[in-house]
Amino acid sequence: MKHFAPDAVQLGWKYFQQGNYETALRRFQMAIRHDADFAPAYFGAAYVYSAEGKLDEAIKYYRETLKKDTLYVYTYANLGYALLQKKQFPEALQMLDKALEIDPTCGEAHLSYANYYAYKQDWRNAEQSVNKAIKYGHHLLECRNKRFHLRLLSNSPAFAKPPSARVTASRGLRRGKQSYQTMTCLNAVRKDSISECLPIVKRM
Numbered sequence: 398m399k400h401f402a403p404d405a406v407q408l409g410w411k412y413f414q415q416g417n418y419e420t421a422l423r424r425f426q427m428a429i430r431h432d433a434d435f436a437p438a439y440f441g442a443a444y445v446y447s448a449e450g451k452l453d454e455a456i457k458y459y460r461e462t463l464k465k466d467t468l469y470v471y472t473y474a475n476l477g478y479a480l481l482q483k484k485q486f487p488e489a490l491q492m493l494d495k496a497l498e499i500d501p502t503c504g505e506a507h508l509s510y511a512n513y514y515a516y517k518q519d520w521r522n523a524e525q526s527v528n529k530a531i532k533y534g535h536h537l538l539e540c541r542n543k544r545f546h547l548r549l550l551s552n553s554p555a556f557a558k559p560p561s562a563r564v565t566a567s568r569g570l571r572r573g574k575q576s577y578q579t580m581t582c583l584n585a586v587r588k589d590s591i592s593e594c595l596p597i598v599k600r601m
Contacts, residue, residue, distance in 0.1 A: 402432035409441045418445050436465035440472055447479055455479045470496050474505040481513055489513070502533035 409424035422445045428438035443458030459476035466472070477492030490513065496506040511526035 398430075399432040399435070402428040402435040402438060405431060406435070406437045406441055409438075409445075413441075413445060413448075418449055421445050434465055436462050436469070436472075439465060440469070443472075443475065447475060452479050452483055456483070468499065470499040470503050471505060473499065474503055474509065477506065478509040478512070481509055481516075486513070504530040504533050507533065 405424050405428035409421045409428065412418075412421035412424060422442060425438050425441035425445065428435055429442070432438070439458045439462040443455045443462060446452075446455035446458060456476060456479050459472055459479065462469070462472045463476070473492045473496035477489045477496060480486075480489035480492060483489075489509075493506045493509050493513075496503045507526045507530040511523045511530065514520070514523035514526060
């Protein structure tokens with residue numbers, strides 16, 4: 398039955414992209430039943446719970462993901478952000494640091510750090526983190542397409558890309574545009590609305 402798990406995960410992301418979170422979650426849970434060691438299934442379930450604001454469940458499933466696969470940078474980044482929202486700062490920062498240790502260009506981790514600094518009203522570091530997220534925004538698509546599609550093709554456990562992480566960024570960033578995007582994004586971070594900031598970075 399294990400060979401059905403990847404297909405169930407792919408269907409899960411399809412339903413998620415359509416906004417059908419309930420069916421998406423059922424598909425991810427079905428994948429877990431097919432293969433209890435298939436990390437992408439736990440990651441998908443965690444992502445749905447996070448999108449629904451069910452942070453306790455999201456954290457639980459991100460932790461389960463890490464038990465199955467310790468190398469996927471976005472598990473650490475997403476878990477870190479969920480923990481930030483729960484104000485569990487020491488562990489949250491530990492997870493974000495681990496994400497950046499694996500991939501220093503992880504935009505989501507830098508944005509989560511911006512959110513943390515904004516909570517502390519440390520606007521200087523918040524702006525620096527936003528700038529890093531914008532700077533590295535173009536790298537997210539390359540990282541995920543190359544690394545994890547190769548893992549899928551090699552029959553290794555592979556993580557599907559959440560639709561919101563499909564970056565349409567170009568490599569060339571104009572200074573004026575970047576400055577405007579930085580301020581727009583920083584304002585979103587100040588309002589504790591990092592979800593508004595992510596699409597800004599990914600449109601660059």
